Amino acid sequence: MYNILVCDDEWDIVNALKIYLNDPEYSVLAAYNGEEALEVLRREDVHLCLLDIMMPGLDGIRTLSKIREFSNVPVIFLTAKSEDTDKILGLNLGADDYVTKPFSPLEVTARVRSQLRRYLLLGGREREPETSVVGGIELDDRAKSVTCDGEPVSLTPIEYEILKLLITHPGQVFSPKEIYEQVWHDIPLGSDNTVAVHIRHLREKLEINPAEPRYLKVVWGQGYKMEDIR
Numbered sequence: 001m002y003n004i005l006v007c008d009d010e011w012d013i014v015n016a017l018k019i020y021l022n023d024p025e026y027s028v029l030a031a032y033n034g035e036e037a038l039e040v041l042r043r044e045d046v047h048l049c050l051l052d053i054m055m056p057g058l059d060g061i062r063t064l065s066k067i068r069e070f071s072n073v074p075v076i077f078l079t080a081k082s083e084d085t086d087k088i089l090g091l092n093l094g095a096d097d098y099v100t101k102p103f104s105p106l107e108v109t110a111r112v113r114s115q116l117r118r119y120l121l122l123g124g125r126e127r128e129p130e131t132s133v134v135g136g137i138e139l140d141d142r143a144k145s146v147t148c149d150g151e152p153v154s155l156t157p158i159e160y161e162i163l164k165l166l167i168t169h170p171g172q173v174f175s176p177k178e179i180y181e182q183v184w185h186d187i188p189l190g191s192d193n194t195v196a197v198h199i200r201h202l203r204e205k206l207e208i209n210p211a212e213p214r215y216l217k218v219v220w221g222q223g224y225k226m227e228d229i230r
Helices: 011-020 034-043 060-067 084-093 105-121 157-167 176-184 191-206
Strands: 002-007 026-031 048-052 075-080 097-101 131-134 137-140 145-148 216-219 223-226
Touching: 002 011, 002 034, 011 026, 011 105, 026 034, 034 048, 034 060, 048 060, 048 105, 060 075, 060 084, 075 105, 084 191, 097 105, 105 157, 131 157, 137 157, 157 176, 157 191, 157 223, 176 191, 176 223, 191 216
Parallel strands: 002 026, 002 048, 048 075, 075 097
Antiparallel strands: 131 137, 137 145, 216 223
16 A cells, blocks of 8 residues: 655645545545645655645745655655746755646556656665666665765655666766656656756766766767766
């Protein structure tokens, strides 16, 4: 049973999402503002959170910022079409995906399944040790851990999967669409900005000077690569 937290100040939307996620594998928890969402996340074992951006009081952006202080649970933003700036800010703060209102049941359930699958794989069954090292960055896929110059680095599930893709193929250039397809397992519509924000977030965590990255390089007009530093 997977616990999914739905947080929106509109009761109709919460109830609709409960119907969309009516599945024997899901238990849907409800919150109607940011403070309630934080209380549930601290009290319950939540596997995924659907979080509205525009809420009175503690909005979705500030709620996400507080969530990331103690949890890497996948967060999918519920946004309006006019909230493009907030989408980018949310991704930069550690959101994993977003769906735009009015949303379809199929889109919501597909994105929830995709994020749950990725999140659960990070804590899945034991595997043979798989360690990738580039320069001072080391990724241990068995322990699902990352260190940079010997110091542990906390990554969201999406950030981890992007880094894993790039570090296991040092020197290879991946376009934003290729990264989106392999990490999100979804059709890469509007993928450029989404991938760019996550790359920027990775640089902030891994690079001494994110403005002049040593590891995560952009190849203009083509995509991104992990510099092959041995």
